[in-house]
Amino acid sequence: MIQDNELTGPAEPTATRRTADDTESSRASRGWWDRNADEYQTEHGGFLGDDRFVWGPEGLDEAEARLLGPARALRGRDVLEIGAGAAQCSRWLAAQGARPVALDLSHRQLQHALRIGSDFPLVEADAGALPFADASFDLACSAYGAVPFVADPVRVMREVHRVLRPGGRWVFSVTHPIRWAFPDEPGPEGLSVAASYFDRTPYVEQDENGRAVYVEHHRTLGDRVRDVVAAGFRLVDLVEPEWPHWNHQEWGGWSPLRGNLIPGTAIFVCER
Template sequence: MHKDLHEANRLSWNAATRAHNSHKGDQALFFRNGGSTLFPEEQGLLGEVQGLKVLHLQCNSGQDSLSIARLGADLTGVDISDEAITFARELATGSGIAAHFERADVFDYLGSAAVPDRSFDLVFSSYGTICWLSDLTAWAQGIARVLKPGGRFVFVEFHPYAMVFDEQWRMHYDYFNSAPLAQDGVSDYVAESGDGLALGVYQAGEQDFANPHPSHEFTWGLGQVITALSQSGLAIARLDEYPYANGWKGFDDMQDSGGRRMVPPAGMPRIPLMYSIVAHKQ
């Protein structure tokens, strides 16, 4: 486990989170007006959450967390970024939606939370999370420990096959890569995606963001994810792949095919751009 790189990523996320939220307008008003940031895929996979104790790992600034809490869940959100958790707590207060947020490295939280009074009916994680995890086995085992017997893990993530391409759709990165990838820092992907990730109308916000803190990512193939979860004692109920990316325009000339489902430009073959997993604790 590379805790030193996790700490570097925390600093990078603190800087990027401020830029991200600058483009989303009055988010508390968005939620007070009944808004939700969940896409249909997450809603369908989560199912009925009324009365369930839900843990949202790597919750970022809490928008999806509050969308789940509004459906009746007893929601705890965890993220490594100080900036994100501070924003999430303020957003919960401003929106009037009850949720609990904790600032912690996900591995530290999963280790400390594995006690009887802090077990969960459902653990959720989504979109751009797994690349920040340096130890997939510890992650999967931690999820299994905090789930109640019969509890579910719901996971939605960008497809690792798509991550072999650079922004111009040229094959550039290895699918199989065991070494951390040093990056210039977490980007302002909200600005890059425009209306795709805005809450309502995109706001100009911070311009020409350049992250002063480098970041470090980890590459995990689909087989590694499935194996880690299954070997931790979780039974895989379903694995789905999707030929679109919800909200995120990570590559040149992506088009909105409807419902903010972003697809490659016309003429390109369809490829998997995201995937989802539902697993149960046996």
Template sequence: MASDDDDPVRRSWNVATRNHNAHKGDQAARLAAGEELLFEEELALLGDLEGRTLVHLQCNSGQDSLCLARLGARVTGVDLSDEAIAFAQGLSERSGIPATFVRSELVAWMEQTEQRFELAFASYGAVGWLPDISAWARGVARILVPGGRLVYVEFHPLVWSFGDDQRLCRDDYFQREPFIEPVGDYVADSGDALGAIGSQPRGHNDIDAPSWQWTFADVLDALAQAGLVIERVQEYPWSNGCRVNPGLVRLEGTRRWVWPEGVARVPLMFGIRARRPL
């Protein structure tokens, strides 16, 4: 496997991971006490997890991975970031929730691993950090057992075209050149909707990293071309946890963000379930 030591995505996410977790207090104690971080959208698409083998693609710091394990799945999490995997391993040990975590560039790992899974799960800021969505989809198909399923819940790519005043004026939906900027401190921006404790300053990150604008059609087509059967496609008029645009407001009593009253609704997230044929 080629070295990815100098990968700017890896380096920027290492900084961002430290920034994000600095806001969240004792996460292990809260997970051990039963705190639920998963949202109903992904749970509905995943179904019963008891005894199922599940790989969490781009698992970040492992919080959602451990929630999946607590529901009975046998979880393996994979992420590019050294800081994220080290944190996830520590979180598993301190919370007493077992899971396996692997530090690797995702597509390279999927191309080489001999493991196969009944479920693959990805969510919230995943494939935008990958330069080749077709390779991602082929990798997903490769690591699923026949009849295995991918569940992918993601911010709708339309979100990134909005300016701060809710107008479609900032970026080209069909842009193919990567965006170059540091991974931001979206946990500070989102507050307790993403588990932040109290009000703290945003963490600093000056390491630029590329990200890519994959359209909704890009995602669906890549999965179909990889031989997966699309079973369910959903769109949602809210954003779970993350305040993906400063114009969004908190939906009272929830961890969701929506456009203010009077602003026309458009999809802010999508959900996909796809199956590898028998």
């Protein structure tokens, strides 16, 4: 007998809030990005560019923000990009004279990095187990990579702390925690609080068998600060980019409407 799903294809994942450990979260992230890398690069590649360093959907550019330091000071520095995707940020760093290494969990994302072209190492690995010796890098960065998708962010932070040299800087961006209280919608329906900001239950999309295919973990702003400190870092700045007047695009739940009212991105600037 022909089953319904043989005619209609696999059922769409269902969204829920439930626990998801490190193993399940990592497996879901690798699978999701491998499946969706092509669509992601097609949809967002124009905004990200091939060699721009953009911290988030607002469009804050490292060339202007200088959160890693002045561009001239990047020359000759060893930099680790975590959750690099197609390595756009690493490509910008290389153009400044830095020596980047682009790391990502997704094989397909790194294939896009190869397609665009790179003259720096690409490494496929989990951010919670960095395959580098202690004190290998001067700087580390992550633009929406890894941190929002792991069950144990302190583990990632400690790994970054381990591979950084004394005085090294670690800068990462994530969805602003306040966004978790609002629906993930770019229009007016996304402006009313719909959930508790204090509910840390992960957002999970799962298949018909209950297997997670996408996982994102919520931490409050205070949680993020405590994670940074627990890993041995000193928080030197917390940047909440305002939505710029020139940016008219919507990106998922990010939009000019919401961006002019509530923050969408939080960038943590830390030093070892």
